[in-house]
């Protein structure tokens with residue numbers, strides 16, 4: 001058996017047509033959607049992600065403002081930039097690219113972003129709304145994963161979803177979103193005992209642990225939907241947290257790396273920016 005490919009790149013491109021039309025409609029009403037991205041320092045992976053976000057904005061006609069602070073920027077300087085963007089009515093979405101250099105306080109920065117402009121969905125208020133099932137800005141990667149699963153017609157109600165990883169960016173919020181869809185959710189992490197016995201029960205398996213090709217075919221239930229959030233570089237080549245070649249023989253659906261979850265994360269950032277502009 002060979003799994004159906006969950007093609008995030010194609011899905012994001014389809015969505016882009018609709019988003020472009022929504023962007024044009026906002027412009028016709030005199031609203032130019034604008035996303036501001038703050039990057040501190042020179043992390044090469046972050047530079048690639050930020051460039052991808054900027055390109056996605058350009059493709060849709062969303063205005064993008066890139067603010068690049070030096071590695072040595074102080075918390076006060078970062079806070080002042082966030083305050084200025086919060087106060088600027090032309091800016092609808094603000095994203096602080098992570099990770100920040102070690103001397104800066106990440107949670108202080110994320111809390112400082114206005115919850116209304118928090119297109120990453122990382123503000124405590126939005127995270128709390130998600131936890132309580134209230135409407136709010138959803139984090140982009142989890143939202144993109146749900147979009148892909150729904151698009152492919154993967155049955156969610158009553159399914160056993162196993163999530164590998166408990167980060168605030170992916171593991172916890174995707175678990176909450178799957179729970180909202182009536183999945184039975186198990187969250188696994190580095191202290192979990194007999195992990196393969198749990199992953200083999202998964203109808204939906206989400207891998208977000210940052211370990212190259214960690215999920216192997218013997219850990220996957222035949223027919224499962226396998227979502228690979230990992231972006232790892234091995235010998236200069238990108239690979240996910242899933243051993244794609246082995247797992248695609250067993251799974252029912254699988255996301256590739258690259259071209260799976262990554263493009264959907266950017267697509268959902270555009271979606272959140274348009275939603276924020278629409279509300280403004």
Ligand code: GUN
Pocket residue numbers: 049095096097098099120140141169265
């Ligand atoms: N760094 C890696 N992924 C992300 C993301 O989704 N948002 C932000 N702000 N930083 C990141």
